[in-house]
Amino acid sequence: MAKVHFIAVGGSVMHQLAIALRHKGYQVSGSDDEIYEPARTNLTQAGIMPADIGWNPARITPDLDAVILGMHARADNPELQRAKELGLPIYSFPEYIFQESKDKTRVAIGGSHGKTTITSMIMHVLQQCHRKFDYLVGARLEGFAQSVAITDAPLIVCEADEYPASALERRPKFHFLHPQIAVLSGIAWDHINVFPTFENYVEQFAIFLRTIEPGGTLIYNEGDPVLADLVAREGQHLQCIPYGVPEHTIIHGVTRVRFGNASTDLMVFGEHNLMNIQAALLVCRALGVGDIDFLAAIATFKGAAKRLELVGQGAQTAIYRDFAHAPSKVKATIQAVRRQYPERKLVAVLELHTYSSLNEAFMEQYAGALDPADVAVVFYSRHALEIKRMPELPADAIRRGFGRQDITVINSRAALEAFLDNQELDNANLLMMSSGDYEGMDFSSLKKYLPVQKSI
Known part of the structure; x- marks a missing residue:
C-alpha cells in the first residue's frame, strides 16, 4: 500500500486528490496551517483531516512513498525541509498526477479560457457512454462526487492549468502532463503577476506543445491568430486538428447544434460554448465515441458550476x-x-x-x-x-x-x-x-x- 503525505492539504484541488488516493486504497496523511470549508468537512468525512492545524516535521517519516506539495506551502516549510533531508520523492500536484497516469491515455485541456467547460463536457459524455476514466477538473460537476478521480481506469482527462505547479516548481502545471491528446482553446494574456509580458505568457504554451507526445493529437481553436501561428511553428510533430463554431440555430432562446445530418437542442448557449462543444466532440472522436452518441449525451449537459x-x-x-x-x-x-x-x-x-x-x-x-x-x-x-x-x-x-x-x-x-x-x-x-x-x-x-x- 502506497503511503503519501500532502503538505498544504487544504487546497481546493489538493484535498480532492488526497481523498481520491484514499479511495484508491492508499495510506494518506496531510497538514496545513489553515483549512476552510468545504475542504474541512470533506477531509473529515474521508478520515484524513489532520489532528492538529500547523506544520510538524515529525509527520515526515522515512517510509513515505511520496510527498505532494501544494501551492500554499512556502519554500521554507519545515515539513518540506524534513522531506528534503530524508531524500523523499517530492512532487507538485501535476507531477504526481503524471506519476499516477504514466500508463494511461492522457487528455489535457489547456488554453486561457474554456478549460473547465471543455473538460466537463468530455467527462459528461464519457460517463453517459459508460466509459471508465479518471479526471481532474476545476469545478463542481453534476454527476461527479469529486473534482479528482484516480483509479485503475485506462484513461485520464485533465484540465491543464498554466499557473505555477508549486512553491518549489514554478513552471506551469500543464508542462508536466505530457498528453497524447490535447486541446488549446486560445491564448489571452493573464496572470501578469507570474507572466509579466505577453511574450512570456505565450512561450508557456509553446513549451506545452513541445511536451505533447510525438504523433499525438492537438485540437486547437483556429480562430485565435496567436494560437494558430504558434501551432504552425511548434506543432510539426503533432496531428493538428483545427476547430471553430459549429453549425447552429437559436430559436426562442434555445440553441440547436448540428454535426453532419444529426442535430440536438442544448441546455447551454453562447458561441464560446458551441466552440467548447466542437472541441469536446473532436476529443471524444479521438477516444472512439461516435457523433450520434456524443450528441445524445451533450444534449443533457447543464454546464459546470459557476459557468453561465x-x-x-x-x-x-x-x-x-x-x-x-x-x-x-x-x-x-x-x-x-x-x-x-x-x-x-x-x-x-x-x-x-x-x-x-x-x-x-x-x-x-x-x-x-x-x-x-x-x-x-x-x-x-x-x-x-x-x-x-x-x-x-x-x-x-x-x-x-x-x-x-x-x-x-x-x-x-x-x-x-x-x-x-x-x-x-x-x-x-x-x-x-x-x-x-x-x-x-x-x-x-x-x-x-x-x-x-x-x-x-
Whole structure:
C-alpha cells in the first residue's frame, strides 16, 4: 500500500486528490496551517483531516512513498525541509498526477479560457457512454462526487492549468502532463503577476506543445491568430486538428447544434460554448465515441458550476452567475447572453478580484468588454486590494480602461445590493461575473430580483 503525505492539504484541488488516493486504497496523511470549508468537512468525512492545524516535521517519516506539495506551502516549510533531508520523492500536484497516469491515455485541456467547460463536457459524455476514466477538473460537476478521480481506469482527462505547479516548481502545471491528446482553446494574456509580458505568457504554451507526445493529437481553436501561428511553428510533430463554431440555430432562446445530418437542442448557449462543444466532440472522436452518441449525451449537459449558471428564471427574466474574470472570458460570456436574448435588456456586473484585474496597468485589456450591456457595473472590494497589498484603483481608470464612461463603479456589497434593488428587471437579464463572491454575497438571494408574475 502506497503511503503519501500532502503538505498544504487544504487546497481546493489538493484535498480532492488526497481523498481520491484514499479511495484508491492508499495510506494518506496531510497538514496545513489553515483549512476552510468545504475542504474541512470533506477531509473529515474521508478520515484524513489532520489532528492538529500547523506544520510538524515529525509527520515526515522515512517510509513515505511520496510527498505532494501544494501551492500554499512556502519554500521554507519545515515539513518540506524534513522531506528534503530524508531524500523523499517530492512532487507538485501535476507531477504526481503524471506519476499516477504514466500508463494511461492522457487528455489535457489547456488554453486561457474554456478549460473547465471543455473538460466537463468530455467527462459528461464519457460517463453517459459508460466509459471508465479518471479526471481532474476545476469545478463542481453534476454527476461527479469529486473534482479528482484516480483509479485503475485506462484513461485520464485533465484540465491543464498554466499557473505555477508549486512553491518549489514554478513552471506551469500543464508542462508536466505530457498528453497524447490535447486541446488549446486560445491564448489571452493573464496572470501578469507570474507572466509579466505577453511574450512570456505565450512561450508557456509553446513549451506545452513541445511536451505533447510525438504523433499525438492537438485540437486547437483556429480562430485565435496567436494560437494558430504558434501551432504552425511548434506543432510539426503533432496531428493538428483545427476547430471553430459549429453549425447552429437559436430559436426562442434555445440553441440547436448540428454535426453532419444529426442535430440536438442544448441546455447551454453562447458561441464560446458551441466552440467548447466542437472541441469536446473532436476529443471524444479521438477516444472512439461516435457523433450520434456524443450528441445524445451533450444534449443533457447543464454546464459546470459557476459557468453561465442559471440562478433564477421568470417568464421574461433570467439571472446568471459566471466565473468570467479575465478579459477574454468576460467578452465571451456577455456576448453569449446578449445574442441568446437580443430583445432583453442586459444588466452586467463584473467583479475585479484577481491580481491582474485589479491592476490599473492591465485595465486596458478590458477595452470594450462590457459594451454589449445596457447597464454596466464594475465592482471591487477595497479589502481585496488590502490583502493583495495593491494601491487604490480609481473609478476613472476603470472607465478609461473599459472605454465606457457610464460604467457604475461600486466598492461594497451593501452598495451593490442597493444598486440592484433599484434595477427594473422585467424583460431583462442580470449577469453576475466573478471569480470571487462579491464580499460574501448569497447568490441564491438574487432570485428576489425576479419580477413577480401578475395573475390574469
